[in-house]
Amino acid sequence: MNKFWVGLFIVWPIAAILSCLISPAMGWWFPGNREAATQLGQQIDNLFFLILYIVTIAFIATHIALAYVLWHGCQNTQEKAWYTHGNHNLEVLWTIVPSGVLLFIALYQMDVWMQFRVEAAFPNEIQAAVREPIAEVTARQFEWRIRYPGIDPTTGHPKLLRPKPQPDDLYTVNDLHVPINRPVGIRLKSADVQHSFFVPGLRIKQDAVPGQVIPIWFEVMREQLDDDGNNIGYDLTCAELCGWGHYKMRGRVFAQTEEEFWIYLKKLHHEQFYDGVMKPANQSLIQKE
Amino acid sequence: MNAQLILKFAVITVLLLIGCDAPNAEFVYSQRTGDLISQARAPVEDTVDGHFGTPSQLIAWLRFSDAAIRFGRLQGQVMGPGSSSSRFKVSLDLSSVEDDLTADDLEGLGLLWITGKYTDAVTENRKGKETRIDFQATGFDASTLELSVNAQLESPPDSGDKFLIVGHVLLHGQKNYMHHCMHCHGVTGDGNGPTANYLNPRPRDYRLGIFKFTSTKQADRASRDDLKRIVRRGIHGTYMPSFMLLEEEKLDSIIEYVRWLAIRGEFEKILVTELAADYSKEEFNKQRQRWKDSGRNPDDDPLNDLKGFLDEDFRNSIDNAASNLDRLWARAEEKSSVVIPSIPRTDPEKDPHSIARGRELYLSAKTKCAGCHGIAGRGDGPQTESVQKNKLGKQYDEPGLFDDWGNKLKPRDLTRGIYRGGRRPIDIYRRIYAGIKGTPMPAFGGTALNDNEIWDLVNYVMSVPFPRRLPTSSPNSHGSTPTKSASKPALTASRSD
Numbered sequence: 001m002n003k004f005w006v007g008l009f010i011v012w013p014i015a016a017i018l019s020c021l022i023s024p025a026m027g028w029w030f031p032g033n034r035e036a037a038t039q040l041g042q043q044i045d046n047l048f049f050l051i052l053y054i055v056t057i058a059f060i061a062t063h064i065a066l067a068y069v070l071w072h073g074c075q076n077t078q079e080k081a082w083y084t085h086g087n088h089n090l091e092v093l094w095t096i097v098p099s100g101v102l103l104f105i106a107l108y109q110m111d112v113w114m115q116f117r118v119e120a121a122f123p124n125e126i127q128a129a130v131r132e133p134i135a136e137v138t139a140r141q142f143e144w145r146i147r148y149p150g151i152d153p154t155t156g157h158p159k160l161l162r163p164k165p166q167p168d169d170l171y172t173v174n175d176l177h178v179p180i181n182r183p184v185g186i187r188l189k190s191a192d193v194q195h196s197f198f199v200p201g202l203r204i205k206q207d208a209v210p211g212q213v214i215p216i217w218f219e220v221m222r223e224q225l226d227d228d229g230n231n232i233g234y235d236l237t238c239a240e241l242c243g244w245g246h247y248k249m250r251g252r253v254f255a256q257t258e259e260e261f262w263i264y265l266k267k268l269h270h271e272q273f274y275d276g277v278m279k280p281a282n283q284s285l286i287q288k289e
Numbered sequence: 290m291n292a293q294l295i296l297k298f299a300v301i302t303v304l305l306l307i308g309c310d311a312p313n314a315e316f317v318y319s320q321r322t323g324d325l326i327s328q329a330r331a332p333v334e335d336t337v338d339g340h341f342g343t344p345s346q347l348i349a350w351l352r353f354s355d356a357a358i359r360f361g362r363l364q365g366q367v368m369g370p371g372s373s374s375s376r377f378k379v380s381l382d383l384s385s386v387e388d389d390l391t392a393d394d395l396e397g398l399g400l401l402w403i404t405g406k407y408t409d410a411v412t413e414n415r416k417g418k419e420t421r422i423d424f425q426a427t428g429f430d431a432s433t434l435e436l437s438v439n440a441q442l443e444s445p446p447d448s449g450d451k452f453l454i455v456g457h458v459l460l461h462g463q464k465n466y467m468h469h470c471m472h473c474h475g476v477t478g479d480g481n482g483p484t485a486n487y488l489n490p491r492p493r494d495y496r497l498g499i500f501k502f503t504s505t506k507q508a509d510r511a512s513r514d515d516l517k518r519i520v521r522r523g524i525h526g527t528y529m530p531s532f533m534l535l536e537e538e539k540l541d542s543i544i545e546y547v548r549w550l551a552i553r554g555e556f557e558k559i560l561v562t563e564l565a566a567d568y569s570k571e572e573f574n575k576q577r578q579r580w581k582d583s584g585r586n587p588d589d590d591p592l593n594d595l596k597g598f599l600d601e602d603f604r605n606s607i608d609n610a611a612s613n614l615d616r617l618w619a620r621a622e623e624k625s626s627v628v629i630p631s632i633p634r635t636d637p638e639k640d641p642h643s644i645a646r647g648r649e650l651y652l653s654a655k656t657k658c659a660g661c662h663g664i665a666g667r668g669d670g671p672q673t674e675s676v677q678k679n680k681l682g683k684q685y686d687e688p689g690l691f692d693d694w695g696n697k698l699k700p701r702d703l704t705r706g707i708y709r710g711g712r713r714p715i716d717i718y719r720r721i722y723a724g725i726k727g728t729p730m731p732a733f734g735g736t737a738l739n740d741n742e743i744w745d746l747v748n749y750v751m752s753v754p755f756p757r758r759l760p761t762s763s764p765n766s767h768g769s770t771p772t773k774s775a776s777k778p779a780l781t782a783s784r785s786d
Binding site for chain 1: 528533715
C-alpha cells in the first residue's frame, strides 16, 4: 500500500469544499444564478441547501475517515487488521443515524409542502387565487395552450375563468402572462399524455395528468430582467418526457405588473376579435406605463 | 476472454468519441416524376437540380425576384489585393444582416461579379468545353476585411469591381429548417419526414405550392405573413406546434426556405405535367404499341417526338414556369391579394338576429354548408359518406372527402371550438370568403355571398360551440338534439323573441 491512495481519497473532499465555495460566484447553482423569484421557491432553495449541507458533511467525513484509515495502515506495518463485519452495535448505529436524518428532513419540509400543495392549509388569499385562477394551461404534444377569461365590457376587468370555454375567452400559446406581487392560480390540464409544468426560475414543477385538472399557484416577486433591463420572462419547460418533440415544449412565463397584465389582456382581446377592418388597438392604452 | 472484453470496450469508446454523423440529406423527386419514362425523367430531374441544387449545394436561381424569394444579397466592392491569390480586400455592406456575420456564415455563399474582369470568367472543363466559373466565398476576415474565394485567381480583381454575395438568408433558413421542421416536413418539404407516418393529419407537403390557411384570395399563394402566423401560433388540432419564442430572424429565414422548397416542388410539378400526358410509363407504352402496330414509321416514333420537344420547346416551358412562379409568389405579397372585408363584423351582441340569419344561410341550398359540416355542425354531413370525384373527374375508390394531396378529410367539427386556421373573426371570414386551398371547402366570397352574409355566417359558426347562443335553444333546453334545431328554422325563433 502506498500513500498515493491516501492522496486520492483526500482530493475529493477538498474538491467538494472548493466547488461548494466557488459555485455561487460562478453561477453554477440555480437558473440564472439568482435566488428564486417566489417566496416559496426561496424556502425550497433553503431545503435544498439544508440537504446539501448534510450530504457535504457526511461526504467529507467519510472521506477523511477513509484517508485516515489508509494513512494509518501504511504507517503501521506491525499491527494486524481487525474486521467489523457483523458487529451488532455498528449496524445499529449506521441504521439509526441516517434514519434520524431522513426523519428530520421529512418533518422539516412538511411546512413547505403544505404551503405548496395542501389546499386546506392555504391562507385565504391563496385559497381565493386557486378558486379563481387567472388562466387555464393545457399541455399538449408539443406546446402549452393557454386560455384566459374574457374581459367584462362594463368594468374593463378580466372576468372569472369558467371551467368550460366561453365565447369571449382569450387564447394564446406558449406565452403565459401573469401579474406579480399577488398569488395567482392556474388550472393545469393535459390534452394527451402526461406532461410537467416546470418553471425553474420560480421553482414550480407540477405534472399535468390527462383527465385531471390540477390547480397550482405561485406568487412571483419580481420580473425577470436581462442584462439590459428588458423583461424577458421565465422559462417554462416540460419536465416529463412526453414524446419525440418533448424538447420543443418551450414556453415563457412573463411576469409583469398588474396594470401591464390587464393591458396585455386587452391587447389580446383586441387581436382575437380582430375583423380585418377595426382600427389597430388603442396605442396609448398599450404603451401606457 | 479478457482480450475480448477490452476489445469491446475499446470499440464502444471509439464509437462514443466519434459520435454519429448527420445523415446524408437528399432532395427526392415527386412520385409523378418517377412515373415518367427515363428519357423524360432525366431532363426534369436535371433541370430541377440545375436550378435548385442539392441540400449540400443549394442554388439561388436569381430569376426569382426578392418579392418571391429573398435569397439574401450582400453588396460588396473590391478595395485592393489580399495576402494570397484567392484573397482580396473588400468593403461589404452588411446593413441588411441582423446578427454579426462571421466568417463561417459567408462560407459557401455564391459570389457574382457585377463589374470587372471576372464578370464572364470561364474555365475549360475536362472535355474541353468552356463553362462559367461559379465563384464561392469561402470566408471573410472581419479584422483584415479580406474575402477569400474558392478559386485561385491569376491576378487580383481590380479595385472598385463590384460583386454580390448571394444566399445567406437561404442557407441560414436551411440550417434552421433542418433543426426545427425537417423531422415532420422532410428534407424536400414533401411532408414525409421521419415522424410523418405517426402523425394524423399528415404534415403538409409543400410541393404543390398550396398552403391551406392563408389571408390571400382563392387564386393566390400564401403570403409570408400567413406562413409566419402559422409557424408562430401552430395549428391547433394538429401536430403543428407553436414556435412562438423562435427569434424573428430565424423565423424569417425559415419562411424563405419553406417558400423556396414550395417553389422548387411546384416547378418540378409544372415540368412533369407538361410531359406526363404523353411520357408517363403507362401512356408511353400505349403510344409505342400503337406506333409498332401501325408499321413503325420513323417519323412518328414517340421517342422522336420527345426528343423534338426537349430540343425545342422544353426551354420555353422552363422559362414560362419560372416566370409564372415568380409572378404568383410575388403577387401574394401585394396588398390587393389579401382578403379584407368591406364592412366591419356585425356585432352579435348588438344584432342578435345575425346568428339566426347565419344559421339560415348555413342550412340553405345556397351555401350547402350542412352538406359536409352536418346540420349540427359536427362535420358529419351526407357528403362525407358519398363517393366524390377528383379534379380530373375520376371517382375516388372510397366514399368521403379528399384533399389535393390525396388525404381523406373530415370536415371541421364546428362544435369543438378548434379552428385550425385561427379563431379570429377575420380568420373565419377568410376561410369562408376564399375557401380552404387544396380542400373541398369552396370560396364563397364575391360571388355566392356578400359581406353581410359572410359575417352572419361567421357569427353563427363562432356560436356553434356554445349551445346557449344558438337561436333555437331556449335557456332551459339548451341540450336540444340537432335534428330538432334543424327542423325549426332559425328565423322563426328569433322573430318570436
